[in-house]
Amino acid sequence: MFRKKAGDVLMELLMEWKVDHIYGMPGDSINSMIESLRKVEDRIKFIQVRHEENGALAAAAYAKLTGKLGVCTAIAGPGSIHLLNGLYDAKLDRAPVLAICGQVESDLMGIDYFQEVNLSRLFDDVAVYNQRITSAEQLPAVVNQAIRTAYAKNGVAVITIPDDVQKAEVEREARFTSPVVVKSRHLPEQEDLSKAEVLLHQAERPVILAGKGARNAGVELVKFAEKLAAPIVLSLPGKGVIPDEHPYSLGGLGLIGTKPAYEAMKEADTLILVGTSFPFTGFLPDQAKTIQIDTNPVQIGKRYPIEVGLAGDAKETLKELLNRMQEKQDRTFLTRCQERMAVWWAKMEKEENVEALPIKPQNVVKGLQQVISTDAIISCDVGNVTVWMARHFRMTNQKFVISSWLATLGCGLPGAIAGKIAYPERQVVAVCGDGGFAMTMNDFVTAVKYELPMMVIVLNNHKIAMIKFEQEVMGNAEFGTNLHNPNFAKYAESCGGVGIRVEKPEELIPALKKAAMQSKPCIVDVLVDANEAPLPSNITFSQAAGYAQHMIKELFSEGKLDLPPL
Template identity: 45%
Template structure:
């Protein structure tokens, strides 16, 4: 049967897990999975969007192909948001969907959606299989493309093809479309940059007076090499949010994050640097990078199409981050003058002190900063934290400390709501011996909360901490920064008690409204032998302030107050308390 050939081919490529929901458009594929359940595990979820997020999270955490499966029509449509997350963050994912029988295509049959057309923008490789003899070749090409281009591949298979004999060829092709039995490729890194480019990069970095590194997700496997370059050049290291785990947060070299979620020392450094070395990042927010002409740029990028797309790059290096840095190190001149580095080490000491003051357990309502500080204190040294988009990304960026083998994952360029919980399930499947914590907002959790039931039914001991401000917090502050009073972003009181849902699912659930109760509740949740959820009511008026407030931001914030911001008294009080805590 063709579906058996599909599953066997996937297993030959090392696929061991597929996330999805059955449907009448993929019953043949489900039978293939049943017959080969000893080789490929099918993870039944509660929403196809979550299945796509799980495949993406699996790929991000392991570097291996993530696979999701959905039925024809609405099932395939539901995959799209999670697949765009994979596309924008360059994660290798294969989406498999069903399709109506070939004899009824084009007749407006029930649930007939041209998924191959729908997926044209999201997929690097996108095909409908219409002949069983196509399948081995097309599966190989799809997987090769997903790995090679670090993106999404999509195969849709009509019902009648799924159940046809794997060798059926009604048109009797003279040359069978079977590929050679080539070993899987594209699993290795892009390789070493050209020698002449390495020399040019070394010359630029050696000549710099105030260099800095900006590292991203493409350098997650190159921690030792990044630290070695920072030591040799005596320079600070800035981290993008997806690249937060490249080096530890307590490293003497890092100034933390960049941009709106970044630190004040990084904002100062960006204005001061004369050569910025970008490693494994295509950071899109150019207004937070040095102004071209005032600084030079060196970039080490795996994809030649992305080298120099954000800023005019003086020296583009194309290659793997680890191999490139290893090749570059012998060409760098060790710098004895550490004045530049010490300046930013002192700035980071002051910044860390300010941030610690805001994470006080004495504040009422509970400060969201305190919630993450408790997670950080109680989590294991190799824990993985997954995060949703929104204000929680700011708190995670500043209070989740990378040390040891800790990991951190979120939807980077898509910045979608709701991936935190599906990511956690996928990563627990990938790393069954590691603690996995989903730190999510109430808005994002509500979107895919059915996946907590998935965790309970499958006995996955993930831990979920909800930052419940009973609002769409990030949009609230974005409206105000534009000069508008908030509108349509707060849910009616009282805040929802999601711990009741957790208990109804058969897991641990606790509602926390007082800071003093948080450490004990979280300790119990982390020790619970199964999925656990802590729903924490936090101060909804705590603003995620940027590391350095610009004049325009302050002006628009004030305009929102003058135009009738309905919660201006509470917000002003919170800001006053923040300042007192820092002083």
């Protein structure tokens, strides 16, 4: 009878699902599967990472960028535990990812064997599908169900395969199912569309807040805004849905957003949420009639009170609304918002043009703008760097990826690796702070090993700078935020890449131009001002008061302020 090992069948199934690469590290409890992977290395490439967390973060970024399944693998015990951070990033940003985890042999489970961890319990919270395979015959159906569920629910599927099962032969009578996921056209109920039509007709000061759920609906979103005479504000995951300098764009919202977006929200009488579950509701209107569009009915009304919920795909729902709407004649509110945005861009440009020593981080973003391609992939890390990129980088047709809901430090480099694998012909740039980059910098050698040319810009201020600012606005003295960094440019060279150190403003543009021309991974290590605070676009009294308290504590601690006599 014709038989195949379970590991070989697994590879065949992954190829049927169009998987062409897997991130991971080999090891004892997955070595049998790795041997099966070796046999098909011309069709499924194994990307050997130096830390499983980076593999999972890369898989998540790949899924966010492409919509296709990201796949990572790890051994039982420590390897699987390392995956968790990246898998939670995928869960919270709703990206389809498959994690294939090894496990100790079946007859050794339950006796506290070496590296045995209860993986079913470990992954229970992060996964939309979580199953241990107990026999080779069970594997085909479980693998198909896992991938189907990851796609259908935009989440993490985990399959755990004991080492003995990987080596076992699959009988011909095993249950085989179809490697297919079917999508449907999501449209709201006609009654809800009619209710939305009434609110849109009554709106005098409408504002649109769009998120990543509107990524496939940029054209319809602009037509909708034009007809409604409404400015568009973008959530951070939605950055790039429309160009940042589009006439209807007011940029982002919140602490990393723009003042015109903040002001528009405060004045709005009607709010239209499109493909976003924006969590920072303090920045939304105090009183506005609200329409929310989302494919997931669970998200509608979850964080903010609404009048009308439209459970449907953003593109299709906006088309339905456009067919029902009359063009709004009064464009006073829109014009006022656009005038404010022009003032805001002038302010940003003034900040970007400051050539100071140490270099201002805004100046680095302006420099990047001069060397980046219109179709580049940008992987942004978390921290102050997020603020500078969100406010100052003008997206055109680039793709932007970040850890938005989990906001985990270190996502920049793995995201760039995934971006270059997904789009090998495009320019790829990672923009990182020194704290975030240092967390995952070990996989820069992975980019070198697999010949993935990319530019990694490190804003190096020897600080966990965002936490420094958070401590200050709380009125606390800065503590525990200083970093002792290596020379990242020399580190790049020691890895076999290209390293460029930038210490003076006049060195910046030549360095970025040089980096953009490299055929190897390149780190541009830019020394930036640690005291450049990522001030919110609208400073509250409590923030100002807290910062004043911080300055008094700093002066006391430095002996520059004497206590009054008793």
